[in-house]
Amino acid sequence: MAGGDDAIEIIDNSFNDLIIAEAPLEVLYDQCLWAEGPVWFGDTNVLVWSDIPNNRMLQYVPDLGVTPFRTPSNFVNGNTRDLQGRLISCSHGGRAVLRTEWDGTITTLVDRFQGKRLNSPNDVVVKSDGTIWFTDPPYGILSDYEGYKSDQEQDGCYVYRFDPADGSLVVLADDFAKPNGLAFSPDESVLYVSDTGQSHDPDWPAQIRKFGVSGSKLTNPSVFADIDCGLSDGFRLDTDGNIWTSAGLGVNVYNPDGALLGRIKTGAKTSNVVFGGPKRNRLFITCSEYLMSIDVNATGLQRP
Numbered sequence: 001m002a003g004g005d006d007a008i009e010i011i012d013n014s015f016n017d018l019i020i021a022e023a024p025l026e027v028l029y030d031q032c033l034w035a036e037g038p039v040w041f042g043d044t045n046v047l048v049w050s051d052i053p054n055n056r057m058l059q060y061v062p063d064l065g066v067t068p069f070r071t072p073s074n075f076v077n078g079n080t081r082d083l084q085g086r087l088i089s090c091s092h093g094g095r096a097v098l099r100t101e102w103d104g105t106i107t108t109l110v111d112r113f114q115g116k117r118l119n120s121p122n123d124v125v126v127k128s129d130g131t132i133w134f135t136d137p138p139y140g141i142l143s144d145y146e147g148y149k150s151d152q153e154q155d156g157c158y159v160y161r162f163d164p165a166d167g168s169l170v171v172l173a174d175d176f177a178k179p180n181g182l183a184f185s186p187d188e189s190v191l192y193v194s195d196t197g198q199s200h201d202p203d204w205p206a207q208i209r210k211f212g213v214s215g216s217k218l219t220n221p222s223v224f225a226d227i228d229c230g231l232s233d234g235f236r237l238d239t240d241g242n243i244w245t246s247a248g249l250g251v252n253v254y255n256p257d258g259a260l261l262g263r264i265k266t267g268a269k270t271s272n273v274v275f276g277g278p279k280r281n282r283l284f285i286t287c288s289e290y291l292m293s294i295d296v297n298a299t300g301l302q303r304p
């Protein structure tokens with residue numbers, strides 16, 4: 001089953017306040033190979049996302065449907081927007097973080113650390129000071145399916161902070177197996193980062209970790225949530241600080257204390273989410289070959 005009107009599972013009663021009981025989970029598109037990286041453009045009412053193995057990006061316009069956005073995309077995965085609203089993308093093929101300029105030209109912001117190529121940037125978020133924080137697991141160089149099969153040049157899979165103002169790139173965390181999704185708390189005092197290392201090591205814990213943010217440093221690492229039903233690939237927060245994350249065949253929602261409140265069952269391996277719509281209360285979900293959406297009773301945190 002993919003989509004439908006029985007998709008909600010209540011685990012904690014407070015989840016009733018975050019969902020619309022009668023809102024259906026709608027399938028908006030079903031022709032991807034692996035959908036990822038949704039990003040909302042409220043100014044143009046467009047949802048853009050990646051179909052990585054098909055080496056393309058697509059766009060969904062409410063009431064109009066789905067059309068190509070960029071083909072080829074050089075295997076873009078995660079997307080977000082910077083302080084000026086420009087599209088920031090993680091490119092597996094380019095092993096780079098890209099910025100799409102107003103005129104459509106594409107700027108490579110960063111593709112190397114200490115002279116060696118990055119692995120394959122996966123997901124990205126922009127802080128309110130304009131710095132770009134991203135994860136760099138190797139999924140885009142392990143095979144030719146999601147990029148170009150290549151040797152890994154970095155000694156590990158790091159979480160990075162890139163400053164476009166001075167071009168500096170620093171490692172924030174170096175003890176993840178495969179860092180993946182990331183997002184800030186509403187006041188940016190906390191950074192959440194997921195680890196999908198279990199994809200290649202069954203003994204590696206499927207977790208979202210939590211860090212304090214102090215300038216350009218991460219402090220006080222702790223486990224925010226152990227994912228009990230698959231991996232957390234990507235996530236977004238609402239204005240109350242709840243975390244809406246992919247987790248196996250659906251979306252898990254955790255409160256800021258790490259308690260699991262409920263699930264949205266997509267029935268398909270789920271990769272990422274983003275809030276969109278004029279009120280930022282429509283949750284778009286990328287999962288396997290699908291783009292889905294469901295109206296919820298939460299407001300997505302404006303990022304940036």
Ligand code: MG
Pocket residue numbers: 077078122123180181233234
């Ligand atoms: Mg990801």
